[in-house]
Amino acid sequence: MNRAELADFLRRSRTRLSPADVGLAEGQRRRTPGLRREEVAQLAGMSTDYYTRLEQRRGSHPSRQMLTALARALRLTADERDHLFHLAGEEPPRPGTSSGHVRPGLLMILDRLHDLPAQVLSDWGEVLAQNAMAVALSGDNAGVNMIRRFFLEPASRTLLPAESHAQHARTHVATLRAVTGARPDDPGPAALVAELRAGSEEFAALWQEHEVVVRRAATKRFVHPVVGVLDLDCEVLTGDGHGQMLVVHSARPGTETYERLELLRVIGVQDLSPSDHGS
Structure with missing residues (x-):
C-alpha cells in the first residue's frame, strides 16, 4: 500500500x-x-x-x-x-465480474433526477447508488442486494401488494438465472444463488423451474406507509457490457399517483415511524 x-x-x-x-x-x-x-x-x-x-x-x-x-x-x-x-495494494476487479463500480456518467444522470425515484442496480440485484427520492420511496438500500432481502427477509415485502409477491419472486429468480448463465465465472451471482438455494425453500423450488428473463420496463405498484398506493412506470436503462442498470420510477401527470409522488417529494426522508403517524 x-x-x-x-x-x-x-x-x-x-x-x-x-x-x-x-x-x-x-x-x-x-x-x-x-x-x-x-x-x-x-x-x-x-x-x-x-x-x-x-x-x-x-x-x-x-x-x-x-x-x-x-x-x-x-x-x-x-x-x-x-x-x-x-x-491500496489490491488487484482491481477482473473483467467479466461484478465490481460495483458505477460509471461517472450514470451517476451524473442519477444526481440530476431530483423529482423521480431512481437508483443504479447491478443485474443481480445489488443497489449501487440511490437518489433521495428512491430513499423516500423504499428506504436506504445502498449496498443491499434486493433479491437476497426479498427471499431472506419477508418483512421487506410489505412495500409490495401481497397479490404481487409470487410474480416478483418468479421474476427475481428468472433474472438471476439469466445472469449466472451469461457470466458463469462471476463469483458474486453464483454465491448468491448458493446462499438462497440453501436459505429459502421458495427460491429453491423456483430455481428448479429454470425460467429465464431479462429485466424490462414495467408498471409496478407500491404501498407506501404514508402516501398510500403508487402505480409507477418503471423504466430500465442499461449500458452495454457493464451489468448495471438505471431504474427510474415515474407517474403520469394528472393521475392520483402523480399527486402522491409529489407529496412524497415534499415529505422526503423524514422520520415516518408508526408512532409519528398516530401523534
Missing part, C-alpha cells in the same frame, strides 16, 4: 469535483475548490475521521468494498478506479 500516493490521489480527485457534480447543494462560498472531506466520507458511507486519516497517510488498509465506495463517491473512471486499487 503506497500511502503517500494514495493520499495524493484521493486529495486531487476530491478537489476537482464540485458539489453540483455529485448532486449536493453548493451552500456557502468555499475557500478551497472541490468537495470537503466530510462530503466525500458521506458519499462513500464511511466516517469523516477515517477518510481524513487516509488523506493524511495514516489510515489503515481500506477494504475492497471501501475502495469501490470511494471510487463511486469520487466519480472515478474505470481506469482511475483500477489505479486506486493498485495504490
Whole structure:
C-alpha cells in the first residue's frame, strides 16, 4: 500500500469535483475548490475521521468494498478506479465480474433526477447508488442486494401488494438465472444463488423451474406507509457490457399517483415511524 500516493490521489480527485457534480447543494462560498472531506466520507458511507486519516497517510488498509465506495463517491473512471486499487495494494476487479463500480456518467444522470425515484442496480440485484427520492420511496438500500432481502427477509415485502409477491419472486429468480448463465465465472451471482438455494425453500423450488428473463420496463405498484398506493412506470436503462442498470420510477401527470409522488417529494426522508403517524 503506497500511502503517500494514495493520499495524493484521493486529495486531487476530491478537489476537482464540485458539489453540483455529485448532486449536493453548493451552500456557502468555499475557500478551497472541490468537495470537503466530510462530503466525500458521506458519499462513500464511511466516517469523516477515517477518510481524513487516509488523506493524511495514516489510515489503515481500506477494504475492497471501501475502495469501490470511494471510487463511486469520487466519480472515478474505470481506469482511475483500477489505479486506486493498485495504490491500496489490491488487484482491481477482473473483467467479466461484478465490481460495483458505477460509471461517472450514470451517476451524473442519477444526481440530476431530483423529482423521480431512481437508483443504479447491478443485474443481480445489488443497489449501487440511490437518489433521495428512491430513499423516500423504499428506504436506504445502498449496498443491499434486493433479491437476497426479498427471499431472506419477508418483512421487506410489505412495500409490495401481497397479490404481487409470487410474480416478483418468479421474476427475481428468472433474472438471476439469466445472469449466472451469461457470466458463469462471476463469483458474486453464483454465491448468491448458493446462499438462497440453501436459505429459502421458495427460491429453491423456483430455481428448479429454470425460467429465464431479462429485466424490462414495467408498471409496478407500491404501498407506501404514508402516501398510500403508487402505480409507477418503471423504466430500465442499461449500458452495454457493464451489468448495471438505471431504474427510474415515474407517474403520469394528472393521475392520483402523480399527486402522491409529489407529496412524497415534499415529505422526503423524514422520520415516518408508526408512532409519528398516530401523534
